[in-house]
Amino acid sequence: MxxxxxxxxxxxxxxxxxxxxxxxxxxxxxxxxxxxxxxxxxxxxxxxxxxxxxxxxxxxxxxxxxxxxxxxxxKEELEEIQKHPIFSKDQVYVMFLEKEITDEQQVLLNSLVDDEFIVWNRRNVIINLFKNYHQTKFTNAFFEKKLGMTSTARNQNTVNKISLKM
CATH class of the missing domain: 3.30.70.1280 (SP0830-like domains)
Structure with missing residues (x-):
């Protein structure tokens, strides 16, 4: 695989x-x-x-x-992300988390959710931005601080191209 x-x-x-x-x-x-x-x-x-x-x-x-x-x-995990309805929006980023979030972390993120992001699959955060990535508070630093774990972001275009190359 x-x-x-x-x-x-x-x-x-x-x-x-x-x-x-x-x-x-x-x-x-x-x-x-x-x-x-x-x-x-x-x-x-x-x-x-x-x-x-x-x-x-x-x-x-x-x-x-x-x-x-x-x-x-x-590849299978990337394909699952690509199938999510929010992934077809204009400015989408995926925050790939180091590990699954706990129930407590899920509750924390749910309390912070506005219209910009959703937590999906406990290992990925899909962000639908209404502004430039560098203007949002939902960056790697935000998720790493809130969750206490590494995350790394890729935009929709990059996720699509990586998936095609796999």
């Missing part, structure tokens, strides 16, 4: 530079098969069904010298 490793916080301006060619080679050295990358924001697609996020993060830290949080999703 194809999967994608979504890397958080790389190649943002001059910060945390990671070359996609070296990233591809690194994943191949870790034993992942049919490795390919998509755009500079850190999307590594591979065909292995099994993966170890802890090992990937450790190898990335050793190679690049800084922490790179990783969230992994399968």
């Amino acid at each position: 194809p999967s994608v490793a979504l890397l958080r916080g790389i190649n943002l301006g001059a910060k945390n530079k990671v070359d996609m060619k070296s990233l591809k080679i690194l994943f191949e050295e870790m034993g992942y098969e049919n490795v390919r990358t998509y755009i500079q924001t850190g999307n590594v697609i591979f065909d292995n069904a099994s993966h170890d996020v802890g090992q990937i993060e450790s190898v990335l830290r050793e190679k690049y010298g800084f922490d790179i949080p990783v969230v992994i999703r399968t």
